[in-house]
Amino acid sequence: MFDSLGAFVPGGNMTFEGADKGPLKGFGYAVKDIYDLEGYVTGYGNPDWQSRRRPSKKHAFVVQKLLDAGAMVIGKTITDEFASSLDGQNYHYGTPANPEAPGRIPGGSSSGSASAVAGGLVDFALGSDTGGSIRIPGSYCGLFGLRPTHDRISKEGVLPLADSFDTVGWFARDAWLLNLVGEVLMEAKVGQDAMPDKLLVAVDAFDMLDEKSRAALKPHLERLEQRLGKAEYVSLNPDNFHAIGFDEQLSKGLQGLATLFQITQGREVMDTHGEWFDRVKPKMGPDIQQRMDWRKTITDEQVSDALEKRSLFKARMKALIPAKTVVCLPSAPGIAPLIKEDPDVLNAHRSKILSLTSASGLAGNPQITMPLATVDGCPLGLSLMGTHGSDLELLAFAESFCSTEDEQQSLSPF
Numbered sequence: 381m382f383d384s385l386g387a388f389v390p391g392g393n394m395t396f397e398g399a400d401k402g403p404l405k406g407f408g409y410a411v412k413d414i415y416d417l418e419g420y421v422t423g424y425g426n427p428d429w430q431s432r433r434r435p436s437k438k439h440a441f442v443v444q445k446l447l448d449a450g451a452m453v454i455g456k457t458i459t460d461e462f463a464s465s466l467d468g469q470n471y472h473y474g475t476p477a478n479p480e481a482p483g484r485i486p487g488g489s490s491s492g493s494a495s496a497v498a499g500g501l502v503d504f505a506l507g508s509d510t511g512g513s514i515r516i517p518g519s520y521c522g523l524f525g526l527r528p529t530h531d532r533i534s535k536e537g538v539l540p541l542a543d544s545f546d547t548v549g550w551f552a553r554d555a556w557l558l559n560l561v562g563e564v565l566m567e568a569k570v571g572q573d574a575m576p577d578k579l580l581v582a583v584d585a586f587d588m589l590d591e592k593s594r595a596a597l598k599p600h601l602e603r604l605e606q607r608l609g610k611a612e613y614v615s616l617n618p619d620n621f622h623a624i625g626f627d628e629q630l631s632k633g634l635q636g637l638a639t640l641f642q643i644t645q646g647r648e649v650m651d652t653h654g655e656w657f658d659r660v661k662p663k664m665g666p667d668i669q670q671r672m673d674w675r676k677t678i679t680d681e682q683v684s685d686a687l688e689k690r691s692l693f694k695a696r697m698k699a700l701i702p703a704k705t706v707v708c709l710p711s712a713p714g715i716a717p718l719i720k721e722d723p724d725v726l727n728a729h730r731s732k733i734l735s736l737t738s739a740s741g742l743a744g745n746p747q748i749t750m751p752l753a754t755v756d757g758c759p760l761g762l763s764l765m766g767t768h769g770s771d772l773e774l775l776a777f778a779e780s781f782c783s784t785e786d787e788q789q790s791l792s793p794f
Contacts, residue, residue: 385477387495388455389413394420395453396439402450403564407557409550410496410505412489413456414463415440416537424539425461425470425489428662440537442506442548442565449564454502457492461668462653463508463541465489466516466733467717467726471665475719480522481758484716487517490549494521497551504552504561510541511641512737514549518749519761520716523551524558524778528771530744533565542648545641545741555750555782559775570772575780576764578705579608584615584634585709585736593714593760596753600762604708607781614700614707616739617693638734640693641741643686646675667723690742697743701767706774710736711749711761739765746771748778 388410394417398405413423416436423430439447447453458473460466468491469475476495478486486495490507494517497505507514509527518525526549533548540546548565552558563569581601586594605611617637649672657672664672701707713732717725740747745768749761766774 385495385499386474387457387476387492389458394455396447398447398450398452405450407503408452408454410454410457410493410502411443412493412507413459414508414539415443415506422539425459426662427472428660441534445565457496460489461664463489464668464671466512466730478521478716481716483719485719487520489513490517494523494551497523497553504550504557507549507551509547509549510545511741512733515711515737515749516733518551519711522751522759524555525551525749527747529746529768532771540652542645545645555779559779562772562775566772568772570776574773575777576704576706579604579611580614580707581611582616582707582709583613588713588732589710592755596755596760597762600752634735637738637742640686640690641734641738643678643682644690646678647683650675694743703767706764706766709763711763715755715758715760746774748774750778750782
């Protein structure tokens with residue numbers, strides 16, 4: 381296959397035929413380079429990691445499940461190093477193209493998977509979401525994507541980053557295909573009676589957007605209200621969490637959630653890979669190296685404080701989002717930045733991203749991104765977050781909601 385987008389990893393024609401029949405027969409999919417493929421090294425976006433690993437003896441659980449359902453593996457896609465960025469720019473292998481926003485980043489760390497789907501090289505693709513790596517590339521590249529309930533889908537054969545946040549995820553250009561993949565992976569379907577019937581709107585999340593982005597998402601928010609009834613306006617984090625050792629200004633509101641995420645996730649990364657980093661000293665891109673160096677400075681006191689506050693936040697989210705209720709929030713703080721954007725601007729943008737994406741990660745809740753809006757010709761996603769275990773309900777609702785929207789647009793004289 382000709383890779384016109386720079387989405388796939390170099391080094392071999394990594395293709396596997398699916399079963400002779402099944403619900404996904406005829407579909408081709410790509411696999412982020414953190415998933416094991418039998419006979420190939422799982423590279424983790426870093427040459428030093430790849431050179432020290434043996435080929436996998438079997439496929440990752442979800443890869444095999446999709447093959448058994450008839451889908452064909454087309455190849456492995458580029459990931460940010462150690463799945464540790466939200467930009468999609470790999471220091472060693474380059475930046476996969478964003479077909480829906482040329483000249484702009486695809487978003488990471490599932491950058492290659494998002495690029496391949498957006499560019500039509502595959503029908504759907506496996507990515508992962510620890511801090512936003514399905515939701516952000518989905519928003520930037522105009523794709524549907526799901527971050528499932530934490531541990532809803534097996535991570536066997538998937539390289540870990542921060543286990544209490546890591547999730548299997550996937551992209552598709554169409555909501556019905558995203559849903560079909562979910563039904564295969566979760567071995568279930570839902571009926572109309574299980575659909576959400578109450579809408580919450582996270583005002584503190586929408587407050588992070590500029591006027592253009594808010595205006596672009598407003599009509600879709602209004603359509604959600606037409607479907608689900610008048611929205612109730614809530615704040616994801618009304619309390620000012622104070623994380624020990626951090627400037628108080630950085631602990632307020634949604635930034636407080638980002639701080640909790642960075643501390644707890646950062647310590648897990650070091651617990652998982654710190655010894656290997658210290659022993660091997662792999663060559664990393666400057667931004668990834670800086671992030672790893674910062675994670676070493678996290679103290680036990682900071683972690684203890686953050687874990688306590690994470691527990692409180694989980695309890696709050698459980699009470700806030702009962703069954704058949706969804707919280708609407710932007711998928712990203714804006715459209716994809718330019719590839720050649722100033723690093724300081726990208727770092728500031730990353731801080732905003734984590735403020736938006738940390739809530740579902742800290743709570744372990746599912747969140748779906750839908751490519752509903754555009755700003756200056758570039759995609760911008762709208763998200764729905766549900767309660768634990770409501771993954772299939774989110775998928776089915778998105779399919780129903782977006783098919784209705786497509787029909788309305790086709791009838792419009794404009």
